Amino acid sequence: MAANATSTSPAIGVAATLDWPEILKTAVFAAAITFLLAISIVGVETQSGPGGLTLSTRFPEVAIAVVGVFFGSMALSLIRGGYPVPAMIGAGLVTGVLLVVLVLEAENPSLKYLLPFQAVVIDWGAVIIPAIICVRAAQVAWRARRQATGAGDTAIGIQIGGLARRLMPWVGLIMVVVAIALPWLPFGSSQRKIIDICTLVLTYIMLGWGLNIVVGLAGLLDLGYVAFYAVGAYSYAMLGANFGWSFWICLPLAGIFAASFGVLLGFPVLRLRGDYLAIVTLGFGEMVRIILINWWWVTGGPNGINKVARPSFFGFTFERTAPEGHRTVYDLFSSVFGQEFTYNPYWRVVFLYYLILACALVTNVFTLRVRRMPLGRAWEALREDETACRALGINPTNTKLTAFAVGAMFAGFAGSFFGARQGFVSPESFVFIESAVILAIVVLGGLGSQVGIVLAAIVLIGLPELFRELKDYRMLAFGMGMVLIMIWRPGGLLAHRDPTIRLPKDPAKPKSPA
Amino acid sequence: MEYFLQQLINGLTLGAVYGLIAIGYTMVYGIVGMINFAHGDIYMIGAFNALICFLVLGVAGITWVPLALLIVLIVSVVLTSVYGWSVERIAYRPLRGQSRLAPLISAIGMSIFLQNYVLLLHGARGKPLRAPISGGFTLMEHDGFTVQLSFVQMGIIGITVLLMLGFTYVITQTKLGRQQRACEQDMKMASLLGVDINRTISVTFVLGAGLAAVAGMMVTMYYGVIDFYIGFVAGIKAFTAAVLGGIGSLPGAMLGGLLIGLIEVFWSGYFTVEYKDVAAFSVLVLVLIFRPTGLLGRPEVEKV
Incomplete structure (x- = not known):
């Protein structure tokens, strides 16, 4: 101790x-x-x-x-x-x-x-x-x-940090290549399990990247992020179950619904700062969960919604036999590649994996690009100093609302993916601890560091999945691990953050003495 | 009318418990500026300590109720305070001076740890306790509906009032209180003037944990059943209460606790039990729209 x-x-x-x-x-x-x-x-x-x-x-x-x-x-x-x-x-x-x-x-x-x-x-x-x-x-x-003995006293941590910084653009690329190649690597019998765990980790990476827009860029502490995830999952589940709409129609709709909830939450809390915002978002997350449990004639109550439709490969189903007027993926592949493909449930797992990989990468690219746009810059400026922002003519209301809405939208996408992957949704999946874990991923990764979030998600989600046999001890170690990592690296695993904008190096123009 | 009175009594009792926990949140927030997410779980630990102490006393054969209550109170407050101290020492002190989010994550980790610690050591099933005190006054009887004020409820309200008085005295009149208020205003300046900051913060955590332990003990006696998860719900409610009253303000925490308790009980009594938490949070949002720093909170003045 x-x-x-x-x-x-x-x-x-x-x-x-x-x-x-x-x-x-x-x-x-x-x-x-x-x-x-x-x-x-x-x-x-x-x-x-x-x-x-x-x-x-x-x-x-x-x-x-x-x-x-x-x-x-x-x-x-x-x-x-x-x-x-x-x-x-x-x-x-x-x-x-x-x-x-x-x-x-x-x-x-x-x-x-x-x-x-x-x-x-x-x-x-x-x-x-x-x-x-x-x-x-x-x-x-x-x-x-x-x-x-008088050897150089550069701390190893700094050396590694510097190395990591120089390699950073490559690390991202290598990670993406490895992620794409993963389903084709020979893992033997544990292949399926590894893909499943990676799909889960990628879901959290996507959620982390989404929450990073709200917390890391706009600096709004959101403790109820899982509410938007729930909205996304339930929109897909309910639209799919009640109207039979396909995943590809529901995915954008889920994003839109979640974003509207983000705005809905955003409106009353715009004037709040810091920790007042935290408790209201936390309360909002709990309210959504309580409503999901008690509004049973719509949401299925504590049992949730079963038989959520599985996503199809752009209209081609992964089932053994296609419904009337449709074809299976295996027929498609057989006709395209001229080779016989038979029913294999593994294909759906791989498809889901690539789906969430694509969704997560879209989130990442969006974040990277938006930081160079006026909107992203306004978010970061708002995080640093709200008063100065007002003075410079940035509308804090709209800026905060867009941050909430965009962050919520990505949670909605991730939510509808979650519903599609699980095949059922229930309020139990959207408890406060999920919000806490997503926030922990963002903070442990190093606020604003995209690669850091990947690392933190692997550490916090991937490692415990590997140790499933430990059951209850797992969560004990999980909690202690969060504390220890925070103490070990208070700024997060990759605490480094590049400046969003650099002044052009012009030797003729000396730096103004501050 | 009778129904209303009964709900009022129940609401005040619940509110007193929330208020006691909320003081722990609000004190820590006022001085360190962090949300101590593990505080709800400290309260849960307090309830377990009280439960274990009751059982041990039962085995030891001490059955005279006032003596037993006194022993349980002292033991559970002391043991739980040690938890409060240790949590601060392990999880928060190394992070002092870091960004606002680092202690928050550490606190959430500590909360998960404490929950699973008790879950592993004592199991997931609810722990029932035979009520050590039963009975009470019948205040009114009308059309077959009786308004009851039980001894436990009287005890809860009475002890809460006493603790609040004592606390107000400590904060406003003693050296310790002065040091706490100094740290709240400007920690660096206070340390330059010879205030031992680490000690003051530790004492704050110990006091908060002690109050949470009292709340835990009273809840164990009031409801008669506890489990490892009670800290989470109570923690969120108490934190809501602290924010509602204006975080950082002691009377605010008590007022917020009472309000949350009353809202919950009246909503359950007159509308639907399921949505009582929604009602509590909605009132919080409504209050914050019109008073962004809570009911008794001082408006934040930002210097540019």
């Missing part, structure tokens, strides 16, 4: 004298805090029984946590005090022993008593903490040695 205290830079290389009473005091304090945190919630388990709640205790776990935090705090104090090597050895030993026991335990169950906790997942989690301390200590020790 004291892992964040390492950010202060110690006097590296100088053999400082250790202040043992202080170190002990810190460690005891940390251990006492851990004890108070754990004693009731962890130490006592409530179990629902037939006659009410019964209690059972988990005091060994509390004791282990307290002891662990005590030594962990001492290790951190050692690192900060300029003695990283003992901390590294100690943490390394603990990590090693735990790892060995964990690996051997699968075959030799009697070793289970050596493990700190009963649940194996928690044990793995417990391994990570000394491992991180060990790595951190090694890093500090290595840097101290480099400084002592």
Whole structure:
């Protein structure tokens, strides 16, 4: 729990004298805090029984946590005090022993008593903490040695950052090429799963790029973005189910509906600033969800709408047999390529993947282009200083409304794609936590960085999908991960943002002294 | 009339709980300028601490109600305050001075973490508690409809009033309150004048968590069932209350809490239960249209 205290830079290389009473005091304090945190919630388990709640205790776990935090705090104090090597050895030993026991335990169950906790997942989690301390200590020790030998002291982070910046135009291109080639790469049996996960990640990338227009460009904090996503999904589901309209007609309509909702929300909140806006958008998101649940004769209530029509390949269906007067995709391919194509559900998965890839790229290109247009510049100016904007004759009302509407429109597109992919929609998919995750993707990626959003979506959505077996622990790690990434990189993964506009380099004209 | 009176009593009780949680939001916002999204979950932790303490006391055989209540109150406030302190220390302090969004995301992460932490340790099922206090006064009886004021409701309203008085005293009269107000106005200047900012902010979080714990304990006794998810809904409502009253203003938070509680109860009583949250948010939007800084909030003066 004291892992964040390492950010202060110690006097590296100088053999400082250790202040043992202080170190002990810190460690005891940390251990006492851990004890108070754990004693009731962890130490006592409530179990629902037939006659009410019964209690059972988990005091060994509390004791282990307290002891662990005590030594962990001492290790951190050692690192900060300029003695990283003992901390590294100690943490390394603990990590090693735990790892060995964990690996051997699968075959030799009697070793289970050596493990700190009963649940194996928690044990793995417990391994990570000394491992991180060990790595951190090694890093500090290595840097101290480099400084002592007089090597150049450019932090690796800055080097990587600079490299990334130069490569940035290429990174985007490479990502797009990889994304396009992905369905054709040989992954064997896990191919389908990988495409599914990538489709999901791309949905969030698109949502992130859409929200980035509102939050990153226009600087309006929107905590209810998922409402527009819901509007898009339900428009497609309802239009498709009630009127039998095809996906390709509903997609733009869903965008228009969502955009109108954006304007609808925008109007009352235009005068609000900052966090007042945040709570109103949050409330709006909740209102949309509550209405979706309770307006059951239209929206299907908590059960949602089943049998949402699957999208077709421009009128050619992916089903095994086409309805009257239509053809299947396989017939089309067979006639175009002169080769027999048979029914294969994988094609639809690939098609959906390309569909969301195209939608996401459209969002991206739109953002990149609009930043060079008067509208985009007005958004960014509004973010920086609203008062100055008014003075310069920018109409803040219209500018904010367009930002809301455009951001909502892309959420609507993504929503109708979501409905088409899932085949059903229900209010459960549009809870506040979704808004929070999308916002987290935007902020963790580094506000305004398009590539950063891709990275953050992969980290926040793709990684947890790979660890589905961990079930509930997944969300625990997800929450802690959000906190840790934010502390590690407060400006986001790629905090760099290019200036929208550069002054022309003209040596004849000296910079005006500010 | 009787129905109205009963709804009024219920509304005031609910509003008092929202108000207590809202104070935590509004204090933190006033001083640090961030939305502490994990505050609702701190309240949930407070409710669980109270529940566990009740059960342990039951096992230990302490059954004299006033003593048990006092012990539960103290223990759950202390343990929950430690959570408030730790959340600030781990998730917010390293981010001080960063952009406004960084602590917000960190807070959302902390909220997800705390929810799943309790979910993993105690399971998803609602935890029932047999009411330690039952009974109450019958205020009125008319045409077979009785207006009840239960002892728990009296306790909730009474304790809330006491805490509000105590809090107003702390903020306006003590050294700590002066330091808090100084930090609220200008953190850098306050630190130059010798105010320990880290300590003041920590104390603010501890106080907020303590109030949330009281609210959690009272809700455990009032409703008799809690689960790991109660923090989210209550948190959103309390935050709405804080904004409605004018974020940063303590009386505003209490007023906002009471209003939200009354709106919810009256809407459920006279219209439809399903749309009570919609009603609460709609009132918020309406108020913000006409008073963009809430009912008692000071208008923001922007210097250019």
